[in-house]
Amino acid sequence: MLKSFTIIAVAAVGIGVGTNYYLQRVPDMPKLDLNRWWGDGDKPNQEDETIRPFKIIFNDTIIDDLKMRLRNRRPYTRPLEGMQSEYGMNTIYLEKLLKYWQDEYRFKERADLLNRFPHYKTRVQGLDIHYIRVKPEAKGKRVLPMLLMHGWPSSSKEFDKIIPMLTTPRDEYDFIFEVIAVDLPGFGFSEGTNKPGLNPVQIGIIMRNLMKRLGFNKFYIQAGDWGSQAATHMCTVFPDEILGFHTNMPLSSRPISNVKYILGSLFSSLIVESKHRHRMYPLKDLLTYLVRESGYFHLQATKPDTIGAAIADTPAGMAAYIFEKIGICTNRKQLHTQHGGLGNIDLDDLLDTATILWANERITTSVRLYAEAFAWSEVFIVQDIPTKVPTAAINFLHEVVYQPDWILRDKFINLVHSTTLDFGGHFAAMQTPKELVDDIFMSTVEFLKFHARNK
Amino acid sequence: MLKSFTIIAVAAVGIGVGTNYYLQRVPDMPKLDLNRWWGDGDKPNQEDETIRPFKIIFNDTIIDDLKMRLRNRRPYTRPLEGMQSEYGMNTIYLEKLLKYWQDEYRFKERADLLNRFPHYKTRVQGLDIHYIRVKPEAKGKRVLPMLLMHGWPSSSKEFDKIIPMLTTPRDEYDFIFEVIAVDLPGFGFSEGTNKPGLNPVQIGIIMRNLMKRLGFNKFYIQAGDWGSQAATHMCTVFPDEILGFHTNMPLSSRPISNVKYILGSLFSSLIVESKHRHRMYPLKDLLTYLVRESGYFHLQATKPDTIGAAIADTPAGMAAYIFEKIGICTNRKQLHTQHGGLGNIDLDDLLDTATILWANERITTSVRLYAEAFAWSEVFIVQDIPTKVPTAAINFLHEVVYQPDWILRDKFINLVHSTTLDFGGHFAAMQTPKELVDDIFMSTVEFLKFHARNK
Numbered sequence: 063m064l065k066s067f068t069i070i071a072v073a074a075v076g077i078g079v080g081t082n083y084y085l086q087r088v089p090d091m092p093k094l095d096l097n098r099w100w101g102d103g104d105k106p107n108q109e110d111e112t113i114r115p116f117k118i119i120f121n122d123t124i125i126d127d128l129k130m131r132l133r134n135r136r137p138y139t140r141p142l143e144g145m146q147s148e149y150g151m152n153t154i155y156l157e158k159l160l161k162y163w164q165d166e167y168r169f170k171e172r173a174d175l176l177n178r179f180p181h182y183k184t185r186v187q188g189l190d191i192h193y194i195r196v197k198p199e200a201k202g203k204r205v206l207p208m209l210l211m212h213g214w215p216s217s218s219k220e221f222d223k224i225i226p227m228l229t230t231p232r233d234e235y236d237f238i239f240e241v242i243a244v245d246l247p248g249f250g251f252s253e254g255t256n257k258p259g260l261n262p263v264q265i266g267i268i269m270r271n272l273m274k275r276l277g278f279n280k281f282y283i284q285a286g287d288w289g290s291q292a293a294t295h296m297c298t299v300f301p302d303e304i305l306g307f308h309t310n311m312p313l314s315s316r317p318i319s320n321v322k323y324i325l326g327s328l329f330s331s332l333i334v335e336s337k338h339r340h341r342m343y344p345l346k347d348l349l350t351y352l353v354r355e356s357g358y359f360h361l362q363a364t365k366p367d368t369i370g371a372a373i374a375d376t377p378a379g380m381a382a383y384i385f386e387k388i389g390i391c392t393n394r395k396q397l398h399t400q401h402g403g404l405g406n407i408d409l410d411d412l413l414d415t416a417t418i419l420w421a422n423e424r425i426t427t428s429v430r431l432y433a434e435a436f437a438w439s440e441v442f443i444v445q446d447i448p449t450k451v452p453t454a455a456i457n458f459l460h461e462v463v464y465q466p467d468w469i470l471r472d473k474f475i476n477l478v479h480s481t482t483l484d485f486g487g488h489f490a491a492m493q494t495p496k497e498l499v500d501d502i503f504m505s506t507v508e509f510l511k512f513h514a515r516n517k
Numbered sequence: 518m519l520k521s522f523t524i525i526a527v528a529a530v531g532i533g534v535g536t537n538y539y540l541q542r543v544p545d546m547p548k549l550d551l552n553r554w555w556g557d558g559d560k561p562n563q564e565d566e567t568i569r570p571f572k573i574i575f576n577d578t579i580i581d582d583l584k585m586r587l588r589n590r591r592p593y594t595r596p597l598e599g600m601q602s603e604y605g606m607n608t609i610y611l612e613k614l615l616k617y618w619q620d621e622y623r624f625k626e627r628a629d630l631l632n633r634f635p636h637y638k639t640r641v642q643g644l645d646i647h648y649i650r651v652k653p654e655a656k657g658k659r660v661l662p663m664l665l666m667h668g669w670p671s672s673s674k675e676f677d678k679i680i681p682m683l684t685t686p687r688d689e690y691d692f693i694f695e696v697i698a699v700d701l702p703g704f705g706f707s708e709g710t711n712k713p714g715l716n717p718v719q720i721g722i723i724m725r726n727l728m729k730r731l732g733f734n735k736f737y738i739q740a741g742d743w744g745s746q747a748a749t750h751m752c753t754v755f756p757d758e759i760l761g762f763h764t765n766m767p768l769s770s771r772p773i774s775n776v777k778y779i780l781g782s783l784f785s786s787l788i789v790e791s792k793h794r795h796r797m798y799p800l801k802d803l804l805t806y807l808v809r810e811s812g813y814f815h816l817q818a819t820k821p822d823t824i825g826a827a828i829a830d831t832p833a834g835m836a837a838y839i840f841e842k843i844g845i846c847t848n849r850k851q852l853h854t855q856h857g858g859l860g861n862i863d864l865d866d867l868l869d870t871a872t873i874l875w876a877n878e879r880i881t882t883s884v885r886l887y888a889e890a891f892a893w894s895e896v897f898i899v900q901d902i903p904t905k906v907p908t909a910a911i912n913f914l915h916e917v918v919y920q921p922d923w924i925l926r927d928k929f930i931n932l933v934h935s936t937t938l939d940f941g942g943h944f945a946a947m948q949t950p951k952e953l954v955d956d957i958f959m960s961t962v963e964f965l966k967f968h969a970r971n972k
Contacts, residue, residue, distance in 0.1 A: 067523035127801030135830040139881035141822060143715045149713075149888055150820030151827075156582075258597045357819040361812030367596065368813075369835035372606075372828050375590040379834060382826035426594035433604055 071084045084316035088447055092440045094299065094439055100247070100255040101188020109185060109273065116181040116192060116251070120169040124421050128377050132164040134219065135378045141328050147402030149387040155400045158383065158411070159514070160378050162282050167413045171172050176222060176414070177241075183251070186278055188296055192251035193244040193272065198229035203238045206305075207278045210243040211271065213287020213311075215384045217250025217457035218243040218490070223495035228502065235503055237510070242276065244269060246289065246431075250418055254427025261434040261441050262288060266296040270303060279303060282509065284502055286310040286490060288431055295444050297451035302450045306509030307474075308502050310490040312455035314465060315445040322469050338482060341457075341464035351394060355462075362432035370426025380425060387413065391488035393460050403487075408485075412442050413493050448472065451510040454479035454505030458486030458494065478508040530933060540773035543902055547895045549754065551722055555702070555710040556643020560587070564640065566730065569649060571636040571706070575624040579876050583832050587619040590833045602857030606841040610855045614840065614864070615833050622868045633867070634698075640708070641727050647706035648699040648727065649673050653684035654832060658693045661961065662733045664724065665698040668742020668766075669883055670839040671944070672705025673698040678950035682951050683957065690958055692965070697731065699724060699950035700885075702743065705873055709882025716889040716896050717743060717943035721751040725758060729951050734758060738963065741765040741945060741959055743886055749928070750899050752906035759906045761964030762929075763957050767910030767943040769920060769928035770900040777924050789921045794936060796912075796919035801818030803918075806849060810917075813842055825881025843867065846943035848915050858942075866947050903927065907967040913941030913949065933963040 102248035146152055177195040191509040198205060208228065212220045221243040246265055248254030272298035273281050280300065282305050285293040290311040297304045326333045327345040334342055361369050373380040389396070389403030396403040400476065402413065419425060435441060453474035457464055467480050481501050486494040528576035554560035593608035601607055634649040653660060663683065676698040683694040700722055703709030718891040724747065728736050737760050740748040745766040752759045781788045782800040789797055794957045797803065816824050844851070844858030851858040859867065874880060890896060913920055922935050936956050941949040 066524065070522065131830075136878065138826055138829055139709070139822070139878065140711065142885070143711050145713060150823030150825070152828050153822065156826055248930055254594070256595065256598050258600060306663055336557070353815075354819050357812070357816030358823075360808075360815040364809050364812040365841060367594070367608065368605030368837060368841040371593055371611055372607070373833040374593055375586075375833055376828070376831040379827040382823060383798065386820060386823040423591065424593065429603065430597075 064317070068321060079126070080320075081321075085316075085321060087190070089227070089443045091299070091447060091453065092443050094263070094267065095441065096271070097187060097351070098267070099156065099188045100257055100260060100264075100268070101185075102256055104301050105188065109188075110285075111146050111184065111457070113182050113184045113275070114401050116172045116183045118176050118181065118251070120173050120421055125169050128420060129164055129362065129376070132160055134463065135376075140460075146398050147386070148397055151382045152400050152402060153382075155404070156221050156378075156382050158513065159412070160381060162379075162409055162414050163381070163416070167410065167417075169417065172326070172410060172414055172417070176219060178445040179222070179225060179308055184272070184275055186268050186275060189247045189255060189268065190253040190271055191244065191247065191268065192218070194225065194240045195276070195340055196223075196225055196229050197329065198238040198240055199231060200238060201231050202299075203231055203236055205240050206237050207238060207273070207281040208239045208241055208502075209273060209283045210241060210280055210491075211245075211246065211269065211283060211285035211289030211293050212491075213289050214413055214431065215388070216287070217245045218497050219418055220489065220491050221252065223490050224499050227495060227499040232503060235504060235507070239282075241421070242273065242278075242281075244272060246292070248427030249424055254430070259434065259438060261438050262292040262431070263295045263299065263441050263444050265292040266299060269293075270296055270300050273308075279314070281505065282306045283306070284308040287488065288435075291400070294449070294490075295441075297449040297474075298444050298447050301450050305513065306455045306506060308456070308505050309453065310456045310458060310486070311461060312453070312457065312465065312470050312474070312499060313463060314470050316448075316472045317446065319465065319469045319472045331467065338464065339449040341459075352462075355387075355390055355394070358383070359432060363436050364433065366433045367426060370429055373425055376424070377420050380420060384416065385412060385421070388415075388489065391460065391462070392493055393487055397433070406487065407489065407492055448475050450475050452476045452478045452509045454501070454508060455481070456490070456501045458481040458482050458488070458490055460487035461487060474475075476512060478512050479505040480492070531882050531950065534700030536776075537773075540776060544828045544898045546754070546902060547898050548721065549718070549895065552642060553719065554643045555712055555715060555719075555723070556640075557711055560934060563935030564643075568637050568639045568730070568735070571638045573628045573631050573636065575628050575876055580624050583872075583875060584619055586830070586832050587615055590615070590831075590864070601853050602841070602844070602854055604899055606837045607855045607857060610859070611833075611837050611840070612858070614859070615836065615869075617864055617899050618832075618836070618868050618871070622865065622872075624872065626869065626874070627865060631674060631677060631919055634677070638729055639727070640807070641723050641730060644702050644710060644723065645708040646672060646699065646702065646723065646727055647673070648697055649676075649680065650731070651696045652683050653693040654686060655693060656686050658686055659694050659794070660695050660886075662673040662728070663694040663696055663957075664728060664736055664738045665696060665709065665785070665946075666701065666724065666738060666740035666748050667698075667704070667946075668740075668744050669704070669886065670874055671870055672700045672845070672873050674705065674873055675905070675944065675946050678906055679946050679954050682954040687847060687958060690962070692961060694737075697728065697733075697736075699727065701747070702887065709879065709885070710938060714889065714893060717747040717886070718750045718754065718893075718896050718899050720747040720886075721754060724748075724753055725755050735760050736955050737761045737763070737765040737961065739765075742943065743890075747896055749904070750896075752908070752929075753899050753902050754906040756905050759963060760968065762906050762908045763911070764908065765911050765913060765953060766916060766943070767908070767912065767920065767925050767929070768918065771903075771927045772901065774920065774924045774927045777927070778920065788923065793919065793921065796914075797921070807917075810845055810849070812841075813838070817884040818891050819888065821884040822881060823889045824957055828880055829878070832871070832875050833877060839871065840867060843944065845871075846915065846917070847948055848942055850915075859944065860943065862947055868972055900928075901928050905930050907931045907933045907964045909956070909963060910936070911945070911953065911956045912937040913943070913945055914939050915942035930969060933967050934960040
């Protein structure tokens with residue numbers, strides 16, 4: 063018996079070591095064309111590289127048409143008796159929200175509010191890219207360039223609360239930020255491509271080329287959601303150009319991290335502080351939540367053009383579709399409320415996002431990102447390569463997935479700062495802007511220390 | 518070494534026998550209220566049991582509003598360069614289809630075509646249920662009552678080609694069918710419930726009570742898709758009332774069947790004829806197909822009210838959403854065509870389905886079925902109980918899942934007839950009506966033989 067135990071034990075250790083070795087392998091960086099053309103047709107000999115000032119305008123034609131469609135909607139099927147948001151968007155709450163959009167939302171005032179920032183457009187790799195660029199009052203402080211990258215279904219609008227905070231000097235810090243808040247291609251006011259293949263790695267390349275265009279050869283990034291995925295790839299492909307990466311959706315997508323996460327459920331007390339354990343385990347709870355909330359993800363990753371066509375001509379329908387998701391991502395425990403989490407976000411902020419998406423007809427181009435992210439092997443290769451870029455992670459309570467630092471370090475070797483809060487959700491810049499900005503300042507101290515140590 | 522091998526072998530056999538015993542266990546039938554009330558509020562003392570003639574009318578208000586919405590749609594995002602239906606609904610094809618709906622589809626003529634059958638409505642358990650009832654020219658033949666049950670996103674309309682075929686006597690058979698083609702609750706012209714819990718088991722009870730109302734204590738069923746799921750439950754809950762079950766989506770959802778299906782991939786040559794093997798294995802191909810095509814299913818099973826609200830006011834969007842699915846279910850190999858499989862169905866048939874769904878506002882109530890099917894333990898219990906009802910399976914080439922007879926027999930002990938065709942798809946009654954009806958006649962001979970043997 064002892065002998066067979068020994069054989070099994072040796073075999074188990076052997077398999078474990080072998081698997082670990084296999085998973086720890088780092089693939090070679092794929093060849094990436096840093097000037098790939100995403101515009102229509104073939105790349106021209108000469109590209110327009112001008113930077114053009116831009117102003118957000120919701121004109122009367124767009125507003126009148128939108129209001130007409132909202133007024134003209136059909137009565138909704140009511141929620142099932144006794145149900146709040148358990149079957150998805152609560153149509154009683156939706157009606158209130160749409161009535162506000164139709165009758166009370168001040169389109170021009172909201173556009174003006176966004177226009178207080180300087181907006182620009184410039185063509186990068188064939189696509190017209192929109193961004194906000196705000197120079198701080200330096201007051202003798204060191205100015206650090208920081209790129210802000212949003213996710214779905216957002217745009218640079220998501221950052222309108224934190225831009226002033228990031229560009230206002232603080233006594234306790236000797237640096238301040240110059241902010242570039244960009245719309246990802248196919249989102250907000252940025253053009254989408256008509257060519258397949260614009261995955262998060264390729265988006266990262268466009269973002270880096272945009273920053274070069276603006277004169278920044280090295281810069282910091284703050285990002286969440288898909289912005290964070292693309293930024294993670296930028297840290298991997300351009301490790302010497304990204305000075306520091308602050309993410310509110312920290313994620314190592316390396317296979318070894320997933321294996322650790324799953325095996326960790328067997329001895330969770332060893333791998334995660336007891337006060338944070340509920341964010342990871344029991345695995346069954348996480349999987350139930352992920353299955354329950356990922357239907358939209360599944361659809362967008364496989365049939366983006368279907369859902370795009372389905373809600374292309376209905377602002378009410380588009381709002382229902384995107385708002386249900388925004389709500390639950392702010393607080394996954396609020397499924398049993400009528401607002402389903404939407405009460406955590408200012409109504410005008412929600413409607414800014416919906417109006418921008420609607421006015422620019424960006425539903426199809428934005429959801430295609432989900433399909434592109436899974437269709438090309440370069441994404442899986444790049445995400446399996448660790449990066450040395452100093453990184454800071456902030457973990458809000460209701461973020462989709464929580465990975466403890468020792469898992470994040472599979473990808474982010476130099477995780478120099480980490481914060482875990484017992485509140486907040488996925489749309490941090492809208493939901494908890496002050497806490498996000500405080501953490502960006504604190505993290506940047508660590509980024510600077512890191513560079514001082516590694517000069 | 519021999520000793521440890523023996524230990525492992527004995528353990529393996531023990532685990533296998535134990536698992537098999539566990540999986541073969543048949544659960545007890547759950548207690549089911551056969552008169553559960555699905556209408557608004559509480560069950561009244563007296564129920565209206567009248568049977569009312571009904572006529573399909575697409576009135577001018579509905580038609581004009583629908584055409585206005587179709588005319589008023591916004592331009593679609595075009596497919597990515599070089600793509601057909603790989604990213605979902607091809608919007609170039611969609612535009613042609615919508616133009617036909619708007620300009621050429623003859624609403625009243627199509628309604629009249631359906632009205633050539635006698636239509637009725639009657640209230641069952643609080644819900645107004647619509648059905649077509651056609652008595653055959655008996656010509657001295659034995660008349661067998663047959664209930665036809667459709668799936669999503671269909672209605673009794675799906676059967677308009679096969680109803681005349683089933684009610685027309687054939688020389689070679691001494692029986693003929695009286696057909697009852699029903700709209701499932703929440704589909705077509707049948708009312709949906711406002712109460713949670715109307716899962717396929719409960720739908721089966723309503724269908725059985727409808728047939729009792731019509732004077733049929735025993736009857737045959739033909740069904741596909743969700744209709745087949747509900748009918749399978751009827752065979753389980755009312756084994757003495759269903760005389761025979763013909764299904765074009767034969768499925769044993771018993772856990773043991775799933776285990777067999779998966780383990781079968783290890784020795785597929787033993788369990789499925791080589792000419793049919795490609796329908797099951799390699800498992801990777803099936804899983805890839807299922808993941809690729811089940812986004813809508815995932816969304817509907819988790820957030821039905823979201824997708825319902827999303828496409829409630831857009832006929833074009835609703836058409837895009839349902840047609841992409843209908844297309845690929847007719848032929849899963851046509852992803853690389855512009856029509857994505859829709860070319861296999863008559864355009865008017867497609868638009869009948871869309872018009873009925875639109876005019877009756879049945880999107881939300883119909884997609885809720887996906888959520889209800891997974892939310893209640895009684896479904897999982899009932900589906901794990903085998904049925905003795907004589908059953909016939911017809912396997913069209915492009916049906917979603919193919920199970921060979923030895924797996925189907927886990928559920929359908931008396932599988933008396935089985936046909937496997939190398940063409941056809943999921944919407945058999947519209948796509949291959951003649952082959953479907955031929956098989957129903959042939960199968961019924963076997964049902965009758967079965968009853969003769971088991972008198």
